Amino acid sequence: MALTLYVDTERWRAHQQSVLQQFPGIVPVCKGNGYGFGHERLAEEATRFGSDVLAVGTTYEAARTKDFFSGDLLVLTPYRRNEEPVPLPDRVIRSVSSVEGVGLMRGARVVIEVMSSMKRHGVTPEDLGKLHAAIDEVRLEGFAIHLPLDRTDGSDAVDEVIGWMDRLRAARLPLHTMFVSHLHAEEFARLQQQFPQTRFRARIGTRLWLGDHAATEYRGAVLDVTPVAKGDRFGYRQQRAAGDGWLAVVAGGTSHGVGLESPKALQGMTSRAKGVARAGLATVNRNLSPFLWGGKQRWFAEPPHMQVSILFVPDDAPEPKVGEELVAQLRHTTTAVDRTVDR
Template sequence: MAFDLHLHSSRWLDHVRRTVDATPGIVPVIKGNGYGLGRDLLAGEARALDLDTVAVGTYDEVPEALARFDGDVMVLTPWRPFTSDVVHDPRVIHTVGRVDDVARLAADHPGTRIVLEGETSMARHGLDRHELAPAVAALGDLTLEGFAIHLPMAGGNLTEAEEWAAVLETSQLDTLTLYVSHLTPAELVTLRERRPHLSVRPRIGTALWLGDLGALDVRATVLDRHPVVRGERIGYRQRPMPRDGHVLVIAGGTSHGVGLEAPRAVASPVERGKSLAKGGLAAAGLALSPFTIAGKQRWFAEPPHMQASMVFLPADVTPPEVGETVPVAVRFTIASFDRILRV
């Protein structure tokens, strides 16, 4: 198989370095599949940039980060007493978002480095602002490294960030370090101007590693091609072909993230119309593939297989040769590649 990411190293690194230089206090986020690039590669780049802290998603990702990065490793998933794979290491900074958990961690592991997290409008994890005083009382010998807020991705987060910054400055928390997620560069500048006493540290993943998609070129190899006529049945599900053409078998299937999609937020009338249209096509057994041939995305001949996909190409389009590659549009946060080729 050959479902490959061609990484244009100099262009990609230029973007990463520009972002780091323009973002004081940045904490690179290295989690999940490493934004398609792999956590090992990202940790190595963070080390090469001589940064002091990276953030990972879960405790399962901590040992690898400790091995490949020399600085501190912050865990974004809050600590829980029932978590079995917690890594207690002097370089690990734990996130805590419940008063009971603060007390339990203080009792069981005094000296642990932590950040307290506030419950933003995300309503996901964190302390209500009224719980900050009880959290301070429960800290014991824990080492407080800062306060963190994880904001929505809908935009316009400056007001909420300012509200939490004011809460931090007036609280009894013995820290002036504020870790933030999902503020724009302009919002960061404004927050720092309005709250000069705080050390604002943005945690950034997508905009850092995937901020220049032109440096990332995904290519899939054509593994086979077959002429078909209208009505001919093909594939696992023996679907009839809609007209004459070719069926291409192309590297890349569900194990690579092809054909997988998370639910999307539908807010505007246009988005609702698109969702309705896609739903109607899906009901008719039609789905657009991510593979582009002759300048157009082509239809799946049937749902993607585990490691390859079958794509229909009309007769008026010259099919690529077996062994040629075609471009692929992927969602990098769920993509898995056979190879990452640095070019």
């Protein structure tokens, strides 16, 4: 019995097609854990809808993915001096984010990242005059800009891209291709219309693979069910049961990503209040699990184990049975399942 990712394949692929239509020339992104599907599966999907380029996060991911995808592979992490060499085919394109990086990639296929308001990495406006000599030594595939997801200052994403297009043009640098990230479909269309001589290519991962939440569902199988009375001791730490009910052992533990959570950027008083409440409950060993049963999110009885989680199900809920499955609300990018089932 397993932690399973169920995929409504027809619906999932229909969503992919809707994104492809909105972003002609899309560059699908397959990085990290493959958005919960794995690199091999997403490489197969990209091949299925005819993509000529697949973006991956690192050179190590490119090495793993090259046998699953026959087109070009774009590595999103910029090249750095003295990085560990990874044997890669010529169809791999490297990102670079500095004049020095361009100079070190002599003869290679490169995409030059420019510094956006993300302020993560990229060449600056002051660097542009130094790029002319450097790009003569590489095979330039285009420039790229990685934009922020939110714009709390009210600024416009299209204006930011236009600003860089104007700078690159003023520096007499080639503008045949511009790779962009985190644009809405209408913003992407506006840019393509304003700069018809440049091919814009949207690098998209989350929206492409995870944009239709109803197309996928995680479920953990019930492995064991043990009745408990209030005060009974149980588990590794021999805590006492909070009431009468059942301890349900469910497939899915820390090795799957269950119980792991990345920090959240909280905005507004409501989300902050909820965060404080969750932290307060955690101090008394009250932690909500991602598993739902009887229409409610159930509490961990104790911290999740490596491959299973133990939940407390109170006696006012239906008794879970071995072999039944509990829906789990898990984050795709941090979850590793035992199996994926298409249906």
